[in-house]
Amino acid sequence: MNALIRILRVRRFAARAAARFMLAGAVALGSVAPAFAEPPLEKTEIRYQGWAGQVTFTELADDLGYLAPLKLKWVGNTISGPQDIQTVVTGDTDIGGAFYGAILKLIAAKAPIKAVIGYYGSDANTYQGYFVKDDSPIKTARDLIGKKVAVNTLGAHLEFVLREYLARNGLSASEARQVTLVAIPPVTGEQVLRQDQVEVSTLSGVLRDKALERGGIHSLFNDTDLFGQFTGGAYVLRDKFIKDNPNASRKLVEGISRAIQWAQTTPPEEVRARFEKIVAERKRNEDASPIKYWKSTGVASKGGLISDGEIQIWIDWLVKDGLFKPGQLKASDTYTNEFNYFRPGKTAEAR
Structure with a gap:
């Protein structure tokens, strides 16, 4: 009897050891994926405005495959940054971009929006x-x-x-x-x-x-x-959009930041060729000739990361001009980098 018990114990031990070995092997091979799978998106359609004859970084991100499974819905073209972000405030679009000064004035007027990624600026080639x-x-x-x-x-x-x-x-x-x-x-x-x-x-x-x-x-x-070289404006999202759609917000902004970095590091002639292809395929009956003059993004930081400094310049100006009271806005309260693919502390290359 004692011998039989010992045999059964050995078999159970061997079975448990084999199970642990198989699990370790499966993890090493990547077959146990649920812990690393992307969380489900709360929504899959993003409404936005375009610019005639131009390609936005939102459109570039989509064309590069960085937004999938998000889909873009073009609702028309804008004529200015202030108009573009106003449609975000009213809920007619989900994302829009404008000059920092225009964003700050809306936030000071209690508009529930936040800057999420810098998308245009000025440098030696683009000014x-x-x-x-x-x-x-x-x-x-x-x-x-x-x-x-x-x-x-x-x-x-x-x-x-x-x-x-x-x-x-x-x-x-x-x-x-x-x-x-x-x-x-x-x-x-x-x-x-x-x-x-x-x-x-x-x-x-x-x-x-x-x-x-x-x-x-x-x-x-x-x-x-x-x-000097500076990022002049950002894309914004509504606070409620971020709260209700955190996973979709991350997917959207990460994709745009990757597209900006792609344009920052890719030879200009390749970027222009990609832009021309996008314009031709979207069939909006527009003149794409300005694209051949595109030279650079103008964005000063990697992937459009936002800093206090680039916003504080305009807060100080608005205070100096008498439009803001001293201390009315704190730069760090007007933006977030938490969704940027290149945010501090995130090892983007590991994903």
Whole structure:
């Protein structure tokens, strides 16, 4: 009897040992996947606005396969950053992007949104210039008093940069108010300048390069003269969207950040070719010729990571201009990097 008991014990021990061995082998081979599987997404459709003749990083992320199983739903084109993020506030879209100043003003007005990834900016290749005709008498900031400046929209990047230029060059608030901003579609910016409808016009990208090729104009100053290379704006999500869809939010922002980093590290000619393919395949009856002039993302950080510093610049400006009270907004409360693929402390390459 004792011998039989010993035999049974040995068999049970061997069986347990074999089970442990098989489990270890399965883990090593990757067949035990549930612990590492991505959590289910709360929603699979993301509504957004595009830009005519351009490819957004949201669209690029989708084309690169970084968003799957998320699907994009294009609801139309936007004309400006402030309009784009307003549709996020109203719930007509899920994601939109704008200049930091416009985002901060909405947040200060209690709009329930948060910046989640920087998506545009200025560098040596991609920047906003303020142009005058070669025979213009305007040489300095003070010469702008009583003059008209064409910008794409009021209350956004181009207005803030201009007003900072005036302030740094000694114009008082009352003098700065004598410089008139005129909202003009970017495509007509060169025309209104050459026809003397305005004294200064803002130009960038293909519109700037083509205008310079035609000659007769030059830059009075550029935004990079004031701020160097900087990320100027971010995509935003509603607070409720993040709360209700944390997994979808992570998938969306991680995908966009990976797309930005892809564009930051891929030769420009390859990026342009990808953009042209995307525009051709979406069939929106648009002119894709500006894409051939694309040079860089302009985004200063890897994958669009946001920092306190790049937002504090604009908080300080809004306080200085009397639009914010000191301490009204804290930079770190206006954004989150928690969904960025390259966020601090995350080993993105291990996934």
